[in-house]
Amino acid sequence: MWNKLEQYITDIRFNRWYRYFAIFCRITLAVAFAISGWVKISGERFAAGLSSNHPLGHYFDALLDTGFYYTFIGIGQVIVAILLLIPRTALLGAIASFPILINIFVLTYSLRFEGTRIVTFMLLANLFLLVWDFQRLKPILAFQQRNNELQTNPNYSSTHSFPYVFFTCVLLTLATVIGVNQIMYDIRPGNSPEECRNGCRDSATPKASKQFCDCIYNQGHNLRTCLEEFEKAKAIELGADSKSLPRPSSEK
Known part of the structure; x- marks a missing residue:
């Protein structure tokens, strides 16, 4: 191979x-x-x-x-x-x-x-x-050199077929x-405050996402701190949403 x-x-x-x-x-x-x-x-x-x-x-x-x-x-x-x-x-x-x-x-x-x-x-x-x-890299990488016709034959013709x-x-x-x-990421800071806030619209946790953008651009905290606060706010927001959902009536 x-x-x-x-x-x-x-x-x-x-x-x-x-x-x-x-x-x-x-x-x-x-x-x-x-x-x-x-x-x-x-x-x-x-x-x-x-x-x-x-x-x-x-x-x-x-x-x-x-x-x-x-x-x-x-x-x-x-x-x-x-x-x-x-x-x-x-x-x-x-x-x-x-x-x-x-x-x-x-x-x-x-x-x-x-x-x-x-x-x-x-x-x-x-x-x-x-x-x-x-x-040309093989000698540097210590790969074993091997001789074959394609490498040593100077008359090997070039091809024009499209790969x-x-x-x-x-x-x-x-x-x-x-x-x-x-x-791969549930949230990004974007390249500007507007881009960050625009990404909050389609988020499952818009309040937590807006809080993240505020943490980055208005408060100026580092990414690690803002992500930690985002995870906490997301858990609270998801927990509040789950409590607001109507519960199924219990069977008698």
Whole structure:
């Protein structure tokens, strides 16, 4: 099974559609890193529209106050963007960006940020780039080298057939990420007070949800405190609703 997987990874490098997709992933990640890095180098707060009382807003404010460390992060991100854009250094850029994206991935999910979907897409694109250059990574990962005709034959012709199965899996993966993000949290702070309060309309506990939004944006408490208060208020609201329901009459 491993040999077949390795052979598949070798084969896709000779298909132009996979090659186009790899270029697309490289450029997309490079643009994202370049924009993020330039904001930091300019000394501006990242996600300036995000409220300072938002859980991630607390983090961005604290990061901005670190001074030249903030600039250092920006320079590193711009360097990663440049590495991704140059074909010869694209693998180095993919390796360097992977721990950065893992860190952002965990951060955004732990703070229930609305941008978790985009970060997940970026991480998946980064993983594809690492798989794309797997043959070059094998010596680093200490995988046993094996010789086969497809890897050693310089006359192996490229293919132009469209990989329907692969891109169908890509679309299904993106849809799964969006769907899972919709249901994995019972409440989110949103990116603004209005977005948070709008999410209360369809909640089973609207009063507790509004109290959560007030705790985040008006009182400025941290996410953990507000979630604890939300769980208490939700239990009280659900308990009050259950008491208000008509009880069935007892049989004689």
